[in-house]
Amino acid sequence: MTPIFIVNAFGLMLLAILIALILNGVERKVVARMQSRIGPPILQPIIDIKKLLMKENIVPETAVKWVFNTMPFVAISTALVFFLYVPFAGQNALLKNQGxxxxxxxxxxxxPLALAIGGFASGSNFASIGAQRELVLMLSYEFVLATIVFSLSWLYSVTTPNMPVFSVDLEARPSPWLIVGPFGTVGILLLLITSLAVMPAKAGKLPHDMSEAKTEIADGALAEYSGLNLALLYITQALRTFGFATFIVFLFFPCNIEQFFGFDPFFLPIFNFFFFLAKVFAVMFCSVFIVSAVTARFRIDQASAFYIFTIFTISLFGLLLLILDFFIGGQLYALFG
Amino acid sequence: MGIDALKRSLWVFHVNAGSCNGCDIEIVAALTPRYDVERFGIKLVGTPRHADVLLVTGPVTRQMKDKLLRVYEQTPEPKLVVVVGNCGSTCGVFYESYNIEGPVDKLIPVDVYVHGCPPRPEAIIEGIAKAWAKLEKTKVKK
Known part of the structure; x- marks a missing residue:
């Protein structure tokens, strides 16, 4: 815990908040343009946060007060600590050896768990329903997420000996596309599709925003939050979206720009930073922007079935193709020349 | 920082206090691509806890009186109340009806009245803008 580490960590967290909020603004703008509206300015989320910070912070009488007030801080601090463990902007994570x-x-x-607990603690029926939906949704997609991570780790464990497969070290991790044959490429593509399908649920966006469905259950788990607490949860939602996009980029596109073009090493971090932003934007564009502009909300049972049956099956196929590629891929390719 | 941020970010909660749905449709029309209030940072929210502005439509029926008062108290400060439509302003055609407890300003303090039956979306947007201007004046006084 040197002072330099603390300064770096603090700067990184502020940068993450800023990028997450701006990406949220970009999302609102892009979705508005898709619906042929003009849309809010890109800095709108920052204005919203400023406004929420000056609003009154109400704690309902029926709430369990300490849980209700603690959970927004738990949510935002874990969402921020996440960025200390995942490679950010083409640089290695600050705590890469610890996590x-x-x-x-x-x-x-x-x-999301903290959000659900806060919702239960707020003593409102709407918030309880929202929290229950959040938990059900989480149980449905965590299966898929675990399958994706373990499939890729298995792939590294058999193809790259001596590599710590669960490591978050960027240098130790080759791009998964480069170490598989044609079958494996399709398998990784399926895994990528499933992870993009998990994205809207992680981000709480349409069509999986049933936990905060504002037209039916009054913003769900957020229903009783106002002022500072709401501002924290608002930032947390933006960080969750950005964080999961960073995670997908790390799993599937870990390569940096210097692997494609040569650059002056002095400017390389800047180019890597923008390359990283471009990758995150591409991931979010495919999985959140387009999807939330053209879809309506699922019911919670539909969303749960969607993840447990459809998406989970696709991810298992992806794993199967990776296994096929490793064990009998060579013989099959020889067979077909 | 402070009240200036409200200018570009007004979150609106819509209370239907016995309206015929005419005004409600016009409020929704203000969100459509033609009027697009989101470009001014105005957003319809689902709960009074998130709201800065209460849009009240309808003469207040006896059943809705308690609910309207409760929603008003649930809204965090600083807050504004905009009445949309003739019914909320004067009770309109329901004036002196046996089941009416309104108009709205008999129950809660109202900042801006938007007239019309129903008012046009432009009028609703102007009403919200005027409500913000009023909030700014109170800040100068303090």
Whole structure:
């Protein structure tokens, strides 16, 4: 815990908040343009946060007050700590030697869990329904997420000996596309599709925003939050979206720009930073922007079935293709020349 | 920081206090691509806890009186109340009806009245803008 580490960590967290909020603004703008509206300015989320910070912070009489007030802080701090363990902007994570992918998976779980606990503690029926839906949704997609992470880790464990497979070290991790044959490429593509399908649920966006469905259950788990608490949860939602996009980029596109073009090493971090932003934007564009502009909300049972049956099956096929590629791929390719 | 942020970010909660749905449709029309209030940062929210502005439509029926008062108290400060439509302003055609407890300003303090039956979406947007201007004046006084 040197002072330099603390300064770096603090700067990184502020940067993550800023990028997450701006990406949220970009999302609102892009979705508005798709619906042929003009849309809010890109800095709108930052204005919203400023406004929420000056609003009155109401704690309902029926709420369990300490849980209700603690959970927004738990949610935002875990969403921020996540960025200390996952490679960010083409640089290695600050705590790359302390954490691994399993820890990162758990850190991804805590913010929605904290939101659900806060919802239960707020003593409102709407918030309870929203929290229940959040938990059901989480149980449905965590299966898929675990399958994706373990499939890729298995792939590394058999193809790259001596590599710590759960490591979050960027240098130790080759791009998964480069170490498989044609079958494996299709398998990784299926895994990528499933992870993009998990994205809207992780981000709480349409068509999986039933936990905060504002037209039917009054913003769900957020229903009783106002002022500072709401501002924290608002930032947390933006960080969750950005964080999961960072995670997908790390799993599937870990390569940096210097692997494609040569650059002056002095400017390389800047180019890597923008290359990283481009990758995150591409992931979010495919999985959140387009999807939330053209879909309506699922019912919770439909969403749960969608993840447990459809998406989970697709991810298992992806794993199967990876296994086929490794064990009998060579013989099959020889057979077909 | 402070009240200036409200100018570009007004979150609106819509209370239907016995309206015929005419005004409600016009409020929704203000969100459509033609009027697009989101470009001014105005957003319809699902709960009074998130709201800065209460849009009240309808003469207040006896059943809705308690609910309207409760929603008003649930809204965090600073807050504004905009009445949309003739019914909320004067009770309109329901004036002196046996089951009416309104108009709205008999129960809660109202900042801006938007007239019309129903008012046009432009009028509703102007009403919200005027409500914000009023909030700014109170800040100067303090």
């Amino acid at each position: 691994d992918l399993i820890l990162v998976l758990y850190l991804l779980v805590i913010p």
